[in-house]
Amino acid sequence: MSRISNLFPPGSFSSPGAKWRQEDRVSWMGQNEIEEKMIEGGSVIRVLHVLGNLGRGGAETWFVHILQNINRDLFKIDVMVNTRHIGVYEQEVRRLGSRILVNESPSNPMRYSTNFLRIVRAEGPYCVLHAHLQLFTGLVMRLGYHAGIPIRIAHARNSSDGIRLTPQRVLYRALMRRWVGKYATRRLAVSRKAAEGAFGSRYGSPESCEIMSSGVDLGLFMEDVDQRDVRAKIGIRNGCRVVGHVGSFTPQKNHEFLLAVASCMMEEDEDLVFLMIGDGPLREKTVARVKDKGLESRFIILRDVHDVPRLMLGAMDLLVLPSLFEGLPRVLMEAQAAGLPCLASSVITSEARIVPGSVEFMPLEAGPRAWAEEAMQLLRQGKRGLDRVKVMAVMEKKGFTIAANRARLEQIYLQDMMTGAGISPE
Incomplete structure (x- = not known):
């Protein structure tokens, strides 16, 4: 963070307790110029994406296309998956310079949490955590906060997880949504239905969640x-x-x-x-x-x-x-x-x-x-x-293109780092 802060005048960073703003814009310096100065200064923004696997699903394909198009000199992206059966995109992701980190225990939250914190300590530090795991993203956001990752993005991909709502499931859903609201510094969704399905009406509202469609190449x-x-x-x-x-x-x-x-x-x-x-x-x-x-x-x-x-x-x-x-x-x-x-x-x-x-x-x-x-x-x-x-x-x-998604994602990562957009849980 110190290298990044040297590029900007005093006061560029808001306080750690600042609320997320949907449209922070940097007017005094263009994004391309910022990226060039950061690369010249040897700065990198390390990002950890969290997915279930790297099979040929919609979120996984989107992630690979982002990886192919993003400025990889500035953004160093790793991915955490929850299976050793990584999927068909494994070779391409490794070819693009990303590390694949395996955390196999999503069905055991305690073990998953221990492994997550161990992996992040060993492989980090990371500037950004970006998770795509529907309700389970709530736990990942909480873990990211305790791991000291300043920017934590919850990304809703589906309107439902298809699991029958038992009383226990209702409680689980409420807790995960609460943690997304409390620990995520930014919320994204592919559609308004996905936002409300994953985050609920409060945190999936237009005021709390930005829509970023799953762009096509x-x-x-x-x-x-x-x-x-x-x-x-x-x-x-x-x-x-x-x-x-x-x-x-x-x-x-x-x-x-x-x-x-x-x-x-x-x-x-x-x-x-x-x-x-x-x-x-x-x-x-x-x-x-x-x-x-x-x-x-x-x-x-x-x-x-x-x-x-x-x-x-x-x-x-x-x-x-x-x-x-x-x-x-x-x-x-x-x-x-x-x-x-x-x-x-x-x-x-x-x-x-x-x-x-x-x-x-x-x-x-x-x-x-x-x-x-x-x-x-x-x-x-x-x-x-x-x-x-x-x-x-x-x-x-x-904006239904991978180019638009890539540009917006770079902008989000940059502006949230620059403005100190991380929040302290209420």
Whole structure:
């Protein structure tokens, strides 16, 4: 902190007890100039992100894209995960110079806490703690405070954790939200639904929580692809219409409902193929259910693929997302960038619709048959009216890009360090 403070005039740092302000701005020196001076002076801002793993989920993909784009000369970023089965992004994260720290005991809070404090003492000190663990983030914020990390950011990713609310769970949720309110120096969320779902109405309000959408790397969607070539490589014959789904094989993504929709659609169109991309604990069960229905020749199920944008551009004609809950599904943003019409459950926030007509929202209560009819109608309409250039221009304007997220995140890290935005718990 001392090296950083030397760059700024006296009084630049507010008192340790200062409340978080959503829009602190440094007017007397530009951000780029600040970063250059800090790098010249040998300063670095060390950041610790906390994620469940490094699989190909929305938060994990966002983190890797941030890591690829952020100023790594100034921001030295490590990541803590709660499993030794780190995930497909492990090699890329290490290649980018980040250390991966394993804390395996989230189900045992006492052990997790002891390990967290030990790891931070051994690998720190850190200037910023940035956690993405839904309710469990509350404990991480508290630990960060006791570890002496001055900037502590709670980042809400989902509108729910999908766990049934028992009396014990209600108490746990209340405690975690209280700790987020007490120990987080800043709160971020991908949508207002995610903010209120994770932090509650008080700490998830517009006055207390900033919305930072899960931005997309638009450069990945500017490629011109050969549809025949893309489809041939994954075994889809020419002339088929392809319905896509991208997501982890977990209860949240509602694969059983998706299979019921697929069965109804395939009764009507014998050339229809479903392309499902993802991995997770319910994958094998889903594959077995497809076989039970006698539909294995009509399904292509890919595990972990690195080229989802290319498959959206070249293989899919429609994306269907019947999730039980979401924050702001990154895959829905990516599909729109690829020019795909989308059918999604109405539990998803309307913030996910980039331009009018790009996403149709439908209640799950309508049932698989009604969903199938709507999906067939969207397929018949094709991609007419979806101008990819227009969609991406709107995404740029609204800040739904990884470039906008990276710029805002650098600004947050810098201004919070400069203003001493850490708070003392009430």
